Amino acid sequence: MPADTTKKTLLVFSGDFDRALAAFTIANGAAAMGDDVTMFFAFWGLNILRRPGKVAAQKDLVQAAFARLMPRGVERLRLSRMNFCGVGATLMKRVMRRRNVMSLQEMLDTAKEQGVKLLACTMSMGVMGFSENELIDGVEFAGVAAYLGEADEANVNLFI
């Protein structure tokens, strides 16, 4: 990589709308400046990567209940504060549209286009009961060792 290229990693643990917004804003900003960016989605953060529709996947009762209660993909995420059963998130999206701020879906698409690496934490997938086909295309699967390897090469590492 050229001398002015540095690397950033974002461990996206949260699946909240607002924190996802922060994560993609940072990721896309850094990628636009020429940095290598890796996002490692763990735990609730996996919800950001879920396909919006229902996907056939073998789950036990607990996993099925969790999967049903958790949001499916960027359009369904909730605000961590003042969500008011979704009203808060909806209002915020409207404000964003009016202010010409990209939607979360557009941010995700832009991240992919800019070559941001999207990794899904395999241990979290096991605990949450997600199979690979439940996540969107373009996601790679990795463990904590891979994340740490990426973080070792980066000069900015955030846990979001």
Next chain:
Amino acid sequence: MPADTTKKTLLVFSGDFDRALAAFTIANGAAAMGDDVTMFFAFWGLNILRRPGKVAAQKDLVQAAFARLMPRGVERLRLSRMNFCGVGATLMKRVMRRRNVMSLQEMLDTAKEQGVKLLACTMSMGVMGFSENELIDGVEFAGVAAYLGEADEANVNLFI
């Protein structure tokens, strides 16, 4: 900067009393040790920088509702856990006074005196509907690119 000076950045995303406390404790600790410190306040974190009184500002209905429901400044922040409608935060402040721990307001003043750079995220201000005159004096306004520039120069970067 001298060889033993390093830089720290804190991205203060949360507007919770307890996380603000952590952020300013780290910022002031690092500044006291001679480090350059930049705090970048985004999203809920902007509430920490709000002026306590009511400020005339043009807002649409949604922004006005959000502004009214969110805490105005350090004295009004809530605990992320066990807030109990403000009782928890009040009790914690009392304990802090008795243990001779600085109040959040004193920590903020100290940060300014020590030259900690306070940046407010302009994109977040747009989404939240905050105008510059609603935030306290001594705050600068910056975007994610400025934050990333600071983070690139720092050896410790935290997302709080």
Next chain:
Amino acid sequence: MPADTTKKTLLVFSGDFDRALAAFTIANGAAAMGDDVTMFFAFWGLNILRRPGKVAAQKDLVQAAFARLMPRGVERLRLSRMNFCGVGATLMKRVMRRRNVMSLQEMLDTAKEQGVKLLACTMSMGVMGFSENELIDGVEFAGVAAYLGEADEANVNLFI
């Protein structure tokens, strides 16, 4: 330290089951790869280090109330989302057992065995009203300056 050894610090601010899980997974992963790892437990994170049983300790009314309401040790931690009065955490532990993921207690024991340094933030202990004998064995006590000293030596620093 050998050239391929690097250092990591984790500031564990949260006392949620899921975030503790993430913290210990990262800590143990890094330690297994030969890194020096320091975990600095502050605020709610101190609950992770509490002894499970009741410990005699002088507390005022507020501190006693807080101590009673907060979870005592790894076995009592709650999920940050979908806890449902403990049902969520219990179900998640069952899934983890079935998937052969270590329990949090085993992760904590492994961290100790691997030489992960466990520091408890003394300022937080004062505010929360915890005395040293309320925390588990093997914990050292340190302030923010010590944390910053460790972070200065590390190449990855996360706030969890």
